[in-house]
Amino acid sequence: MKWDTLDEEPCSLSRTVAVIGDRWTLLILRECFLRVRRFEGFQSSLQITRHLLSERLKKLVRFGILRRVPYSEAPKRYEYVLTERGLDLYPIIMAMVHWGDAHMGDERGRPLLHEHRTCGKLFDPVMVCSECGEALHARQVHVHPGPGRPKAIA
Template sequence: MRWEELDQQPCSLARTLSVVGDRWTLLILRDCFLGVRRFETFERRLGITRHVLTDRLKKLVEHGVLYKSAYQERPRREEYRLTGKGLDLYTVILALVNWGDKHMADDRGAPVKHIHKACGHAMHPQMVCSECGEPITARDIRVEAGDGWQDRAPLVGSDRS
């Protein structure tokens, strides 16, 4: 499978990775959730080249994850803001942060706390079933072909236990 063909795969993960699947894009999204909006601020915080930053921001705008909004007219200057589609990525970012806090933090612990505004407590994301509310892990899930899998090879390999 070639990188430029990911968006054609019958797999939601592959299609998602075709938009957000590189380190710079994920770090740009992290900064968006931290309130960064301006090109120069992304560039300074990330230490990213202008060319790479321009490319990643353009792709996020093209895919409706971010939109540009003018904050100055003369000269025209724009900032990048998350769309509803972009805001939906927060759970993904938070899950990756949680994994990093658990498996990559040093002896001092997590570098950032996430505080639930409603209750005021530091929280850790937890995946639950949308139907019954029970917590779930990989071992609690079975996959089946959906409508988007029509006329394809078998979904699950024979070596899965």
């Protein structure tokens, strides 16, 4: 399996991993969801090297997750905002935050609390079945090959 063709693998997880499956990209996305938009903003809050930040932002733009929007004409300055496709990454980020809250916490408690503005309460994200609405557990799910699965693979 080679990284440069990972986004063409017949596996949706591989394809997602090809786009956001590295540490800096995930942390950059966290900042995006916390409303950070500018190069210096990402750089100072993450302490990422400018070189890598530049590369990762380009990649996220290339995959349509961020849009590079000018906010100043002279000098030319751009900021990076989440596209619809980028906003759809929210469940991934929230699932990771939730796992961290549940399994990597310390005695001080959670670093952040999340309020659902629709209902006004502090909440946890829960993953449910789109059909019956029940909470999902790994052992209740059965996997079938789909139409995009090459026959050669079991």
